[in-house]
Amino acid sequence: MITSVHLLRPLDSENLIYFQRQLDADLHITAGPDLPDPPEYHVLVAGRPRREHVTASPNLHTLIVPWTGVPNETRDLMLDFPHVSVHNLHYNAIAVAEMAVTLMLAAAKHIVPVDRAFRDHDWTSRYRPTPAILLDGKTALILGYGAIGRRVAQMCRGLGMQVLALRRHVSKPGEGDAYADEIHPPQALDSLLPRADALIICLPHTPETDGLIGAEALNRLSDGALLVNVGRGPVLDQAALYHALKDGPLYAAGLDVWYNYPDDEASRSHTPPSDYPFHELENVVMSPHRAGHVDDRDKSRLDQLAILLNALARGEPAPNKVNLSIGY
Structure with missing residues (x-):
């Protein structure tokens, strides 16, 4: 047939x-x-x-x-x-996972502001360095343990990180697999956030995940945590994220997904990605939703x-x- x-x-x-x-x-x-x-x-x-x-x-x-x-x-x-x-x-999945880890490393090592300064021949960061984060031995919490999340977990393991993961269906909460040390159901989120040195969001945007990570969740993270979002922008409250980067507790973030997108081809060169001025912050790495462009x-x-x-x-x-x- x-x-x-x-x-x-x-x-x-x-x-x-x-x-x-x-x-x-x-x-x-x-x-x-x-x-x-x-x-x-x-x-x-x-x-x-x-x-x-x-x-x-x-x-x-x-x-x-x-x-x-x-x-x-x-x-x-x-x-x-x-x-x-x-x-x-x-x-x-592989391309997006690679972008997630790229953003995490760039945020942890202050790659963007150091690169920008050094292009102007400014060596200051060598002699008065802003401390970069060593990821080896740190804990990554991955929200969304599907094809992308599992690949991210594999890469984080390769960096020497402990990996915690959340997914919707878990047969034995707390047990791990080949890539994650522990896998938990969504209701464990609040208890896992304080353990996370890096929060990596790989979730789709659904009614259930809309605004899932807000000010309360961000304040539960360990002091100086990293955040990466390669899922969808609205999973993460933009106001809470902006203030957590500007005033703490976040150390830095890498973002490939946003809140405002161009309506047409003519607006592609001048559409602000958020209602908040993330571009003014030095501790955020910004990418225009291009993780899959390989x-x-x-x-x-x-x-x-x-x-x-x-x-x-x-x-x-x-x-x-x-x-x-x-x-x-």
């Missing part, structure tokens, strides 16, 4: 050839903003589909969001179509998409199914 798949975003010829070589013969691919005529696709690949994209094909049984997470508007839309299974792709990103995405589509074509359980009731 042929499984028809429509991608709302077209592929260039090189990527299309690469993609089709990995697909089972029973998969028929169309791509582009215009739906096929007649629209009889079984699978739709789109991050932010409109209602008419979902209703157009009577055969639709699967939506694939071609990145990690599910946009809130897509989640809200698909709740109206419970017969359509929603999946996403975790192709960027070489071979497109091929990595297509590799993961092919695995998922081949499973669907064979009638096998498809990976990365999203639970829309919780948002990931």
